[in-house]
Amino acid sequence: QAVLTQPSSLSASPGASASLTCTLRSGINVGANKIYWYQQKPGSPPQYLLKYKSDSDKQQGSGVPSRFSGSKDASGNAGILRISGVQSEDEADYYCMIWQSRVSVFGGGTKLTVL
Amino acid sequence: QVQLQQWGAGLLKPSETLSLTCSVYGGSFSGYYWSWIRQPPGKGLEWIGEIDHSGSTNYNPSLKSRLTISIDTSKNQFSLNLSSVTAADTAVYYCARDLDGEIDHWGRGSLVTVSS
Numbered sequence: 001q002a003v004l005t006q007p008s009s010l011s012a013s014p015g016a017s018a019s020l021t022c023t024l025r026s027g028i029n030v031g032a033n034k035i036y037w038y039q040q041k042p043g044s045p046p047q048y049l050l051k052y053k054s055d056s057d058k059q060q061g062s063g064v065p066s067r068f069s070g071s072k073d074a075s076g077n078a079g080i081l082r083i084s085g086v087q088s089e090d091e092a093d094y095y096c097m098i099w100q101s102r103v104s105v106f107g108g109g110t111k112l113t114v115l
Numbered sequence: 116q117v118q119l120q121q122w123g124a125g126l127l128k129p130s131e132t133l134s135l136t137c138s139v140y141g142g143s144f145s146g147y148y149w150s151w152i153r154q155p156p157g158k159g160l161e162w163i164g165e166i167d168h169s170g171s172t173n174y175n176p177s178l179k180s181r182l183t184i185s186i187d188t189s190k191n192q193f194s195l196n197l198s199s200v201t202a203a204d205t206a207v208y209y210c211a212r213d214l215d216g217e218i219d220h221w222g223r224g225s226l227v228t229v230s231s
Contacts, residue, residue, distance in 0.1 A: 036218075046160065046209075046218075046221060047221075048218060102173040103174075104216075108159045
């Protein structure tokens with residue numbers, strides 16, 4: 001079982017909200033982890049969006065619009081990236097990441113299509 | 116403005132050693148971890164490892180036996196060596212800066228192809 005599991009694809013309409021999930025493997029507690037989110041567009045390196053551990057421990061990346069936000073679903077042991085008011089420019093691959101004892105692990109990525 | 120410029124051989128034969136170097140321009144070289152991350156064509160990201168300015172390293176356990184990451188603070192450069200490559204090591208390799216777990220600056224990426 002992968003450490004981090006993301007749905008391979010998600011579609012959203014312009015102006016709608018999109019929630020991208022990142023489920024942690026059983027035995028790894030989402031509450032104890034900071035979840036990092038990255039956006040990658042074709043032909044470019046990933047860009048850091050934000051990190052989220054709790055509402056009191058979170059940070060937006062420099063220049064990242066506030067419509068990108070992080071949260072957690074404790075019952076589902078998952079981190080969530082929420083995009084409010086989806087725009088066509090948000091069409092990209094999104095990766096979650098955690099650190100486990102100074103070893104980083106990425107999720108498999110979600111391709112967001114804006115229809 | 117921090118910039119990372121990377122270079123190295125783009126075509127290797129199986130069993131050869133992959134070598135890439137990344138130069139850092141602008142900003143401080145100390146106080147950060149300097150990372151390597153790769154992405155096979157059409158696939159997701161894989162963290163390779165990192166090094167700080169003192170030479171302390173952290174490696175992906177799946178690559179550790181073949182991996183060496185080194186640093187030259189006099190040149191603001193860090194390097195990746197991956198030995199005994201196979202086709203499975205074909206990927207775009209990125210160098211990057213890690214600040215407190217946040218990978219905030221990335222190189223443009225180098226495509227390394229392993230083929231006989």
